[in-house]
Amino acid sequence: MPCSESEARKLLAQLSLPEKLSLLEGATPFWSGMADIAWRDASHRHPWPTTPIPRLGLKGLQFVDGPRGVVLEGGATTFPVPIARGASWDVELEERIGEAMAMEARSFGADWLAAVCVNVLRHPGWGRAQETYGEDPVHLAAMGSALTRGISRHAVACVKHFALNSIDSSRFLVDVRVTPRALQEIYLPHFRACIEAGAGSVMAAYNRVNGEWCSQHRQLLDVILKQRWGFRGFVVSDFIFGVRDGVEALSAGLDLEMPFRMVFAGCLEEAVAQGRLPIERIDDAVLRQLRVQLAIPKGKYPSSLRNCRAHRELARQAASRAIVLLRNERATLPLQGIHRLALIGPLASTANLGDRGSSDTRPSPQSVVTVLDGLRTAAPQLDLQLAAGEPKETAAALAAGCEAAVVVVGLSWREEGEHIHPGDIAPILKMIPPPAALLQRLGWQRLKPAWGRVTQLIATFTQYGSARAGGDFAAGDRIQLTLDPRQEALIEAVAAANPRTVVVLMGGGGILSESWRSKVPALLLLWYPGQEGGAALAEVLLGKVSPSGRLPYALPRSADHLPCFEPRAAVVDYDLWHGYRLLLREGHRSAFPFGYGLSYTSFAYEDLTLLLQEREGETPELQLGLTVHNTGAMAAGHVVQIYGEPPGLEVERAQRLLVGFERLELEAGAARRMLLTLPLRRLAYFNEQEDAFVVEAGVHRLAAALHVEDPGLGAELLLERKVLGP
Numbered sequence: 001m002p003c004s005e006s007e008a009r010k011l012l013a014q015l016s017l018p019e020k021l022s023l024l025e026g027a028t029p030f031w032s033g034m035a036d037i038a039w040r041d042a043s044h045r046h047p048w049p050t051t052p053i054p055r056l057g058l059k060g061l062q063f064v065d066g067p068r069g070v071v072l073e074g075g076a077t078t079f080p081v082p083i084a085r086g087a088s089w090d091v092e093l094e095e096r097i098g099e100a101m102a103m104e105a106r107s108f109g110a111d112w113l114a115a116v117c118v119n120v121l122r123h124p125g126w127g128r129a130q131e132t133y134g135e136d137p138v139h140l141a142a143m144g145s146a147l148t149r150g151i152s153r154h155a156v157a158c159v160k161h162f163a164l165n166s167i168d169s170s171r172f173l174v175d176v177r178v179t180p181r182a183l184q185e186i187y188l189p190h191f192r193a194c195i196e197a198g199a200g201s202v203m204a205a206y207n208r209v210n211g212e213w214c215s216q217h218r219q220l221l222d223v224i225l226k227q228r229w230g231f232r233g234f235v236v237s238d239f240i241f242g243v244r245d246g247v248e249a250l251s252a253g254l255d256l257e258m259p260f261r262m263v264f265a266g267c268l269e270e271a272v273a274q275g276r277l278p279i280e281r282i283d284d285a286v287l288r289q290l291r292v293q294l295a296i297p298k299g300k301y302p303s304s305l306r307n308c309r310a311h312r313e314l315a316r317q318a319a320s321r322a323i324v325l326l327r328n329e330r331a332t333l334p335l336q337g338i339h340r341l342a343l344i345g346p347l348a349s350t351a352n353l354g355d356r357g358s359s360d361t362r363p364s365p366q367s368v369v370t371v372l373d374g375l376r377t378a379a380p381q382l383d384l385q386l387a388a389g390e391p392k393e394t395a396a397a398l399a400a401g402c403e404a405a406v407v408v409v410g411l412s413w414r415e416e417g418e419h420i421h422p423g424d425i426a427p428i429l430k431m432i433p434p435p436a437a438l439l440q441r442l443g444w445q446r447l448k449p450a451w452g453r454v455t456q457l458i459a460t461f462t463q464y465g466s467a468r469a470g471g472d473f474a475a476g477d478r479i480q481l482t483l484d485p486r487q488e489a490l491i492e493a494v495a496a497a498n499p500r501t502v503v504v505l506m507g508g509g510g511i512l513s514e515s516w517r518s519k520v521p522a523l524l525l526l527w528y529p530g531q532e533g534g535a536a537l538a539e540v541l542l543g544k545v546s547p548s549g550r551l552p553y554a555l556p557r558s559a560d561h562l563p564c565f566e567p568r569a570a571v572v573d574y575d576l577w578h579g580y581r582l583l584l585r586e587g588h589r590s591a592f593p594f595g596y597g598l599s600y601t602s603f604a605y606e607d608l609t610l611l612l613q614e615r616e617g618e619t620p621e622l623q624l625g626l627t628v629h630n631t632g633a634m635a636a637g638h639v640v641q642i643y644g645e646p647p648g649l650e651v652e653r654a655q656r657l658l659v660g661f662e663r664l665e666l667e668a669g670a671a672r673r674m675l676l677t678l679p680l681r682r683l684a685y686f687n688e689q690e691d692a693f694v695v696e697a698g699v700h701r702l703a704a705a706l707h708v709e710d711p712g713l714g715a716e717l718l719l720e721r722k723v724l725g726p
Contacts, residue, residue: 004294005291007294008287008290008291009287011056011058011290011294012283012286012287015053015056015286017272017279017282018269019053020282020283020286021264021268021269021272022051022053023050023051023053023256023285023286023289024250024255024256024257024264024268024282024285024286025050025051025257025258025260025261025262025264026048026049026050026256026257026258026259026260026261027049027051027060027261028048028049028259028260028261029260029261030261033259033260034240034260043065043071044071044072044073044360044362045072046072047062047063047064047072047108047109047112048062048063048064048239048258048259049061049062049063050062050063050256050258058290058293059293060293061111061112061156061289061292061293062109062110062111062112063110063112063114063158063258063259064105064108064110064113064114065113065114065115065358065359066101066105066113066114066115066359066361067082067114067116067117067131067359068080068081068082068353068354068359068530069101069361069363069530070101070104070105070108070110070113070306070361071358071359071360071361072108072110072362073362074108074303074306074362075303075306075307075363075364075367076104076108076306076361076362076363077100077101077104077306077307077308077312077315077363077530077531078315078361078363078368078530079097079100079101079314079315079318079530079531080315080318080319080322080527080528080530081130081131081353081359081508081527081528081530082117082130082131082132082133082143083121083129083130083131083132083133083134083508083527084130084318084319084322084508084527084528084530084549085133085143085318085322086132086134086139086140086143086552087134087321087322087323087525087527087549087550087552087597088318088321088322088549088663089139089143089549089550089552089639089661089663090318090321090637090663091142091143091145091146091663092146092663093314093317093318093321094146094147094150095146095147095149095150096150096314097147097150097314097318098115098146098147098148098149098150098151098152098157099150099151099153099154100150100311100314101113101115101147101150101151102150102151102152102153102154102155102157103154103301103305104301104305104306104311105154105155106154106155106299106301106305107301107302107303107304107305107306110155111155111156111296112155112156112158112200112201113155113156113157113158114158114160114203115147115151115157115158116144116147116148116151116157116158116160116194116199117131117132117144117160118132118133118140118143118144118159118190118191118194119131119132119160119161119164119165119166119205120132120135120137120164120166120186120187120190120578121133121134121135121166121552121579122135122166122563122565122574122578122579123166123562123563123578124509124510124553124555124562125477125478125479125481125510125567126166126167126168126477126509126565127169127355127416127417127418127475127476127477127478127567128168128355128357128417129416129508129510130354130355130359130416130417130507130508130509130527130528131355131359131508133552134552134553135552135553135554135578135579136552136579136580136594136658137185137186137187137189137190138189138190138657138658138659138660138661138682139552139658139661141189141192141193141194142193142661144159144190144194144197145194148194148197148198148199149197149198152197152198152200153297154297154299154301156200156201156233156296157194157198157199157200157201158199158200158201158202158236159191159194159195159199159201159202159203160205160238161204161206161214161238162202162203162204162205162214162220162221162225162235163183163187163188163191163205163209163214163220164176164178164183164187164205164207164209164214164574165206165207165214166574167207167477167565167567167569167572168418168419168476168477168567169419169476169477169567169568170421170424170566170567170568170569170570171206171207172206172207172241172420172421172424172425173207173421173570174207174208174569174570174571175207175208175209175210175211175570175571175572176207176208176209176210176572177210177572177573177574178210178573178574178575179575179688180686180688180691181651181685181686181687182574182575182576184686184693185576185685185686186574186576186578187574188224191225192229195225195229195231195233196229199233200233200234200292200295201233201234201235201236201292202225202231202233202234202235202236203235203236203237203238204217204220204221204235204236204237204242204254205238206238206241206242213244213245213249215237215238215242215243215244215252216243216244216245216248216251216252216254217252218251218253221235221253221254222252222253225253226253228726232288232291233288233291233292234255234256234285234289234292235253235254235255235256236254236255236256236258237249237254237256237257239258239259240259240260240262241420241425242257242258243257243262243263243264244263246263246266246267246268246271247267247268247271247276247277249263249264250264250277250282250285251277251281254285255285255289256289268282307363307367307531312531312532315530315531316532316535316536319526319529319530319533319535319536319537320536320539320540320545322526322527322529322536322549323524323526323527323529323537323540323548323549324524324525324547324549324550324596324597325522325523325524325540325547325549325597325598325599326517326523326524326592326596326598327517327520327521327522327523327598328521328522328523328598329521329522330499330521332500332501332502332521332522333502333522333524333540333541333543333600334540334541334542334600335404335406335500335502335541335542335543336543338382338403338404339381339382339383339403340382340385340401340402341375341382341383341385341403341404341406342385342386342387342395342398342399342401342402342404342406342494342498343371343372343375343384343385343386343387343405343406343408344386344387344388344389344395344398344399344406344407344408344490344494345387345388345389345407345408345409345487345490346388346389347371347409347410347412347506348371348372348386348406348408349370349371349372349373349386350370351363351365351368351370351531352410352506352528353368353530353531354413354417354508354528355416355418355475355508356413356417357417357418357419358418359418363531367531368531369531369532369533369534370533370534371408371504371526371533371537371538372384373534373535374534374535374537374538375534375537375538375541377535377538378535378538378539378542378544379538379542385398385401385402387399389407389409389487389490390486392486392489392490392493392494393493395407395490395493395494396493396494396496396497397497399494399497399498399501400497400498402498404498404500404501404502405497405498405500405501405502406501406502406503406504406541407490407491407494407501407502409483409487409490409491409504409505409506410483410487410504410505410506410507410511410526411506411507411508411509411511412506412507413475414475415478415507416475416477416478416507416508417476418475418476419475419476421568476567477567478509479565479567481510481511481512481559482511482512482513483511483513488515488516491503491516491519491520492519495516495519495520496519499521501521502520502521502522502523502541503520503523504526505524505525505526506526506527506528506529507527507528508527508528510553510555511555512555512556512557512558512559512591513555514557514558514591517591524537524540524541524547525549525551543600546599546600546601546634546635546636546637547597547598547599547600548597548636548637548639549597550595550596550597550639550641550707551592551593551594551595551596551597552594553579553594554580554583554590554593554594554708555591555592556583556588556590556591557588557589557590557591558588561582561583561586561588562578562582563577563578563582576652576654577654579594580593580594580656580708580709581654581657584654584656584708584709585654589709593707593708593709593710594658594707594708595639595641595658595705595706595707595708596706596709597639597707599632599636599638600632600634600636601630601631601632601633601634601635601636601668602630602631602632603628603630603631603632603638603666604628604629604631605626605627605628605629605640605704605712605713606626606627606629606713607626607627608624608625608626608702608704608713608714608715609623609624609626610623610624610625610702610715610717611623611624611625612680612717612719619679619680619681619724620679620722620724621677621679621680622677622678622679622680622683622702622717623675623676623677623678624642624660624675624676624678624702625673625674625675625676626640626673626676626704626713627671627672627673627674628640628664628666628671628672628673629666629670629671630666630667630668630669630671631669632668633668633669634668635665635666635667636665636666637663637664637665637666638663638664638666639661639663639664640661640662640663640664640676640704641658641704641705641706641707642658642660642661642676642678642702642703642704643656643658643659643702643705643708643712644656644657644658644659644682644683644700644702645657645702645703645714646683646685646696646700647696647697647698647699647700648696649696649698650694650696651685651687653685656703656708657682658708659678659682659683659702660676660678660682662674662676680695680722680724681693681724683695683700683719684696684722684724687723690723691726692723692724692725692726693723693724693725693726694721694722694723694724695719695721695722695724696719696721697719697720697721698718698719699716699717699718699719700716700717700718700719701715701716701717702715702716702717703715
């Protein structure tokens with residue numbers, strides 16, 4: 001979003017120091033704001049404002065969350081969660097979804113949307129797996145950039161959480177240790193891509209990296225983000241408890257504390273007066289925010305945009321293209337030519353939209369199409385026999401009397417999602433004692449000297465976002481990746497009673513199915529599918545649409561094949577190895593590989609060509625050509641995945657790396673010649689000694705494959721060693 005630099009600097013020159021400092025923090029006082037959240041559910045009732053300066057016509061920014069749609073009550077469209085949209089591998093559709101989200105945000109008066117979550121899914125038990133797109137940086141970059149471009153047409157796109165935020169239960173505690181190579185190759189490229197796509201803001205993470213809190217991490221915020229990448233927007237803290245040391249944070253490159261007047265309010269003015277905080281850094285932070293504010297497009301956005309027909313259709317398309325067919329023995333699907341169908345499981349008739357933390361959306365109940373609703377509408381002639389699933393014997397008996405059975409099971413907000421672990425926020429609360437006037441009004445003056453002990457007591461009772469469910473499963477990160485034993489027992493009972501059983505899994509993080517998947521002929525992954533999910537599933541089950549989703553993360557055969565994952569870890573080491581990279585390195589075959597997904601039709605590749613293009617002053621690129629045939633009898637979507645196999649002579653490299661992809665829609669019997677441009681950087685590794693990405697000399701093989709473990713159709717390219725820069 002371009003703006004007039006001269007106009008921004010002109011406004012900066014007219015601001016007083018108190019006005020400048022006020023622009024560095026949210027406009028809402030901490031204690032009244034927290035009360036608003038506690039008593040009025042404020043995060044879902046209104047946007048959070050930055051400070052306005054009326055005399056200069058500055059209205060401030062209006063922040064709203066929404067990875068799966070605007071979180072405010074009032075009828076916004078609920079799209080499938082990002083991990084589901086990641087399974088579509090549909091860049092063009094994701095860009096349109098971003099635009100729709102931004103338009104709906106503007107209809108609420110918001111102009112700053114925190115929808116772009118591109119944290120690497122390092123372990124599929126992460127509680128917020130549903131909020132990101134997957135495990136691979138190239139895939140994350142493509143999807144996150146698309147959402148950023150769409151949002152930026154109408155609002156400010158906020159990219160989060162910078163960086164290495166992949167554990168929820170210890171996010172206020174954990175120190176992530178990482179080498180420069182792993183940081184540059186695995187954990188940062190997708191953030192850089194979103195910056196290049198036009199993101200106006202970046203949200204710093206809660207966690208530490210190599211000993212320093214992300215909100216005051218000079219190497220991340222200043223050296224890499226602002227200097228190396230040339231980011232001209234602003235960096236905002238993660239909300240409420242994102243700043244530890246206000247002076248250190250601002251000095252290191254944080255530009256704005258949100259959503260309340262908190263830590264900055266208690267220290268910046270004094271630091272300036274004492275000369276510990278240069279005015280140049282304050283001016284830079286303010287100028288960055290002014291640039292973004294002035295670039296927001298003008299226009300009117302009526303409430304009729306919310307949940308409009310066009311946006312519901314986008315939600316349905318996204319849900320349909322996200323469905324991954326994992327298993328289909330004996331051509332169990334599609335369900336054609338049947339008259340009596342058993343529909344089993346409480347999730348079949350329940351709106352299951354995902355986490356109820358900061359990404360929680362509030363669609364009207366009547367606007368959500370459940371699995372039951374979708375089947376009733378798509379096939380009114382079908383005799384649907386319903387069972388809740390308990391006792392399992394009743395469900396099995398019902399299934400035995402039908403021609404086929406669909407069992408809908410999985411996860412919900414009760415098993416995975418966002419939360420704050422009790423006690424972790426106490427150190428931050430200590431820095432924000434209640435105002436004396438408030439204590440006096442409440443008659444609590446005696447609390448102030450003992451505020452440290454009071455904060456610990458408050459923190460102990462803190463429950464945030466997804467309420468804890470108790471028992472063996474609780475919202476947050478998951479260690480146990482299998483289904484609840486009762487759900488597994490239900491699946492086995494129904495499958496034994498009806499040989500045409502289809503299992504539909506809902507959820508965001510990984511679900512291991514080794515104990516039962518061979519017993520069911522058909523298995524679909526529906527994710528948290530948004531408000532049109534039931535309609536999308538019905539189309540796929542009945543054969544009106546071929547499933548075309550592909551896994552955005554690898555599902556192993558055993559949790560032992562995954563990286564170490566301790567939700568309450570104080571220190572963790574992140575390296576180059578997770579997901580499909582780790583499985584290939586250790587020689588473990590996946591249960592379902594990264595990029596895997598079946599179809600109702602078939603595809604074939606031929607004539608793979610590679611051409612290196614080098615132009616003076618430009619980054620070298622590879623031009624890849626491939627002819628794709630739909631060799632089946634049904635129109636379908638298909639994802640062509642391109643994997644690089646590097647020489648690995650200078651340093652250890654992954655056996656295979658995703659370097660590009662493209663989604664195609666092909667009619668039955670049709671063929672298309674696709675041309676894909678790949679930056680040569682995709683074949684490079686980060687050389688720590690040279691502080692640059694380097695392409696190894698030697699033979700690089702590229703393969704067009706159905707998934708990461710598919711040999712595919714390959715071609716070789718002999719390259720000289722090239723240093724591409726940082």
